[in-house]
Amino acid sequence: xxxxxxxxxxxxxxxxxxxxxxxxxxxxxxxxxxxxxxxxxxxxxxxxxxxxxxxxxxxxxxxxxxxxxxxxxxxxxxxxxxxxxxxxxxxxxxxxxxxxxxxxxxxxxxxxxxxxxxxxxxxxxxxxxxxxxxxxxxxxxxxxxxxxxxxxxxxxxxxxxxxxxxxxxxxxxxxxxxxxxxxxxxxxxxxxxxxxxxxxxxxxxxxxxxxxxxxxxxxxxxxx
Amino acid sequence: xxxxxxxxxxxxxxxxxxxxxxxxxxxxxxxxxxxxxxxxxxxxxxxxxxxxxxxxxxxxxxxxxxxxxxxxxxxxxxxxxxxxxxxxxxxxxxxxxxxxxxxxxxxxxxxxxxxxxxxxxxxxxxxxxxxxxxxxxxxxxxxxxxxxxxxxxxxxxxxxxxxxxxxxxxxxxxxxxxxxxxxxxxxxxxxxxxxxxxxxxxxxxxxxxxxxxxxxxxxxxxxx
Numbered sequence: 001x002x003x004x005x006x007x008x009x010x011x012x013x014x015x016x017x018x019x020x021x022x023x024x025x026x027x028x029x030x031x032x033x034x035x036x037x038x039x040x041x042x043x044x045x046x047x048x049x050x051x052x053x054x055x056x057x058x059x060x061x062x063x064x065x066x067x068x069x070x071x072x073x074x075x076x077x078x079x080x081x082x083x084x085x086x087x088x089x090x091x092x093x094x095x096x097x098x099x100x101x102x103x104x105x106x107x108x109x110x111x112x113x114x115x116x117x118x119x120x121x122x123x124x125x126x127x128x129x130x131x132x133x134x135x136x137x138x139x140x141x142x143x144x145x146x147x148x149x150x151x152x153x154x155x156x157x158x159x160x161x162x163x164x165x166x167x168x169x170x171x172x173x174x175x176x177x178x179x180x181x182x183x184x185x186x187x188x189x190x191x192x193x194x195x196x197x198x199x200x201x202x203x204x205x206x207x208x209x210x211x212x213x214x215x216x217x218x219x220x221x222x223x224x
Numbered sequence: 225x226x227x228x229x230x231x232x233x234x235x236x237x238x239x240x241x242x243x244x245x246x247x248x249x250x251x252x253x254x255x256x257x258x259x260x261x262x263x264x265x266x267x268x269x270x271x272x273x274x275x276x277x278x279x280x281x282x283x284x285x286x287x288x289x290x291x292x293x294x295x296x297x298x299x300x301x302x303x304x305x306x307x308x309x310x311x312x313x314x315x316x317x318x319x320x321x322x323x324x325x326x327x328x329x330x331x332x333x334x335x336x337x338x339x340x341x342x343x344x345x346x347x348x349x350x351x352x353x354x355x356x357x358x359x360x361x362x363x364x365x366x367x368x369x370x371x372x373x374x375x376x377x378x379x380x381x382x383x384x385x386x387x388x389x390x391x392x393x394x395x396x397x398x399x400x401x402x403x404x405x406x407x408x409x410x411x412x413x414x415x416x417x418x419x420x421x422x423x424x425x426x427x428x429x430x431x432x433x434x435x436x437x438x439x440x441x442x443x444x445x446x447x448x
Contacts, residue, residue, distance in 0.1 A: 003374045003409070003411065003412060004411070004412070005241060005245050006374060007238070007241070007242060007245075007371070007372050007373075007374055010234070010238070011238040011241070011242065011372055012265075012372045012373065014231070014234070014235040014238035014239060015238060015239050015242050015368055015369065015372045016265065016269060016369070016372070017229060017231070017235070018231060018235065018239050019269050019272050019365055019368070019369070020272055021229050021231075022272075022274070024274050036446070036448045037448050039446075040446075040447045040448050041236075041240065043429060043433065043446075043447070044429060044447075045240060045243050047429040047432070048243050048244055048246075049364070050246070050248050050364075050367065050379065050416075052381060053418070053424070054416055054418040054419060054423070054424045054426065056426065056427050056432065058432065059432050059433075059434060059438065060432060060433050060434070061434045061435065061436065061437070061438060062433070062434070062435050062436075062442070062446065063435075063436060064435050064436055065436045068436055079348060079349060082348060083344060083345060083346075083348045086344050086348065087344065094345065099345075099346070112438060114432075120307060120310050120311065121307060121318065121323075121418075121423075122307075122323070122381045122382065123381065124303060124306060124307045124310065124382075125303060125381070125382075125383065125384045125385065126381060126385060126401070129356050129399075129401060130381050132353050132356050132357060132360070133356060133357070133359070133360035133363075133401065133402075134360075135357070136356070136357035136358075136360035136361055136364070137360055137361070137363070137364040137367075139357070139361070140273070140274075140360070140361040140364040140365065141243055141364065143274065143361075144239055144243070144368070145239065145240070145243070147231070148231050148235055148236045148239045148240070149231075149236065150227045150230060150231055155274065157276060157346045157347060157349070157350060157354050158346065158348075158349075159349065160349045161349065161350060168436075168437055168438050169437045169438055169439075170438040171438065171439070174438060175353075177350070177353060177357065178357075185227070187227065187228070188227060188228070192274075192278055194277070194278040194345075195278060199278070199345075200277070200278045202278065202280065203280050205267060205268060205271040208271070208280065208282065208283050208284060208338075209267065209283075209284050209286070210283060210284070210285045210286070211285065211286050211287075211288050212285065212286075212287060212288055212289045212292055212392075213285070213392055213393045214283065214285060214336060214392050214393055214394040214395065214398060215393075215395070218286070222260070222263075222264075222267075222286065223264045223267070223268075224260045224261050224264050
C-alpha cells in the first residue's frame with residue numbers, strides 16, 4: 001500500500017524534534033527582523049490548519065504601526081499587573097517572571113476569530129469551542145513553523161479581548177485570541193520557562209492518560 | 225549565533241510537507257492496528273503542546289471497550305442526523321458526505337478538557353478560550369504526528385459534550401472536546417474532503433491577512 005506523500009524516519013525525527021523544541025518565547029533579539037519569505041511560509045503554515053466545517057475562522061493582523069504596538073504592549077502590561085493582584089502570596093514571584101515580548105519582537109501578529117459565519121457542520125453542539133479550536137490549530141502550526149525556521153514565537157493572552165478589538169477596529173462578534181510575538185531569539189530554553197523558574201511542574205504523560213472512563217488508569221501500561 | 229537545536233532546510237521541508245499533507249480523515253482501513261510504540265509517540269507529541277499557565281488541561285481517554293465505542297458512534301450518528309435537519313436545501317448533499325470513522329478506525333481517543341484547576345496566569349480575561357486553545361494545540365500536535373507516521377486522524381465534533389461526559393463518567397466541569405479517530409488509511413486526499421466534495425471552497429491566504437486594523441489590506445503585498 002502506498003500513501004502519498006509518504007514520510008520516512010528522517011521526516012518523523014524532524015517533526016518530533018521541532019514539537020519538542022518549541023517554546024513559548026518572551027525574550028527576543030532587539031532590532032532583528034524576519035525575512036518576508038520566512039514570514040510568508042509561517043503564515044501559510046497557519047492557513048493550512050484544519051477548521052471545523054472548513055470555516056477557516058482565523059484572521060491574521062500584522063502590526064506595523066509603532067503606536068499600535070505600544071498600545072498593545074500597554075494593554076498587556078495592564079493585565080499583567082491585574083493578574084499579579086490575583087496572585088496572593090505569589091505576587092512578587094509572578095512579577096519577576098517575564099510574560100511577553102511585545103516591545104522587543106521583530107514581528108507582531110494578532111490572531112482574531114472572525115464573527116460567526118453561521119457554519120453548522122461539525123459545530124451544532126459546540127459552536128464557540130470549535131471555532132476557537134480551529135484558530136488554535138492555526139496558531140500551533142505557526143508555532144511549529146517558526147521553530148523550524150529557528151525563530152521564537154510567544155502567545156500572549158494578557159489582554160482584554162474587548163480592548164484589543166477596539167484598538168484593531170474589529171467588527172461586532174470578532175474576538176481577538178492571541179497576540180503573537182515572533183522573531184529571532186538568543187536561545188531556546190530546554191524546558192518551559194514556567195517550569196525552569198520553579199513556578200509549576202509539568203505533569204507526566206501517564207498522569208493524564210485514561211482508558212474508557214475519565215480517571216481510569218490503564219490495566220496494563222499503555223506507553224512504551 | 226547558535227540556536228540549539230538548530231533546524232535546517234531538510235527539517236523545514238519535512239514539517240511544512242507534513243503540515244500540508246495533514247487531512248481530517250473519515251475513511252480508515254478496517255481491522256488495521258496502530259503499533260503501541262507509534263501510539264506512544266503520538267500521545268507524547270500531544271502532551272508536548274503549549275498550555276496557558278502550564279495548566280496542561282487535556283486528558284486523553286483511550287477507548288478499548290467495544291460497547292463504549294458503539295455508543296460513541298451512535299451519538300455521532302444522532303448529531304449527524306440532527307445537523308442534516310438544519311441544512312435546509314443542502315440536507316441530501318450533507319447526508320452523502322462521510323463525516324466520521326468511529327466504527328472503522330484502529331484507535332479511538334477522546335480528548336477531554338479537565339475541570340478548571342484555577343490557573344490564573346495568562347487566563348484572567350479569557351479563561352475558557354485559553355483552556356480550550358491549549359487542548360486544541362495538543363490535538364494539532366497529535367494530528368501532525370499521526371500524519372508523519374503515515375496514519376490518518378479525524379477530529380469528530382458530532383456529539384453533545386454532556387452525553388459524552390456521561391458515557392465517560394467525567395467529573396463536573398470536565399468537557400469533552402474531540403473524539404479522535406486514528407489509524408491506517410487507504411489514501412490521503414489531495415485537498416480537504418469538504419472542498420473536494422464541492423461543499424465549500426477554501427479562502428486564499430491573502431483574503432484573511434490584514435495590517436494594523438481588522439479588514440485593512442496591506443498597502444504593499446505582504447506575501448512572497
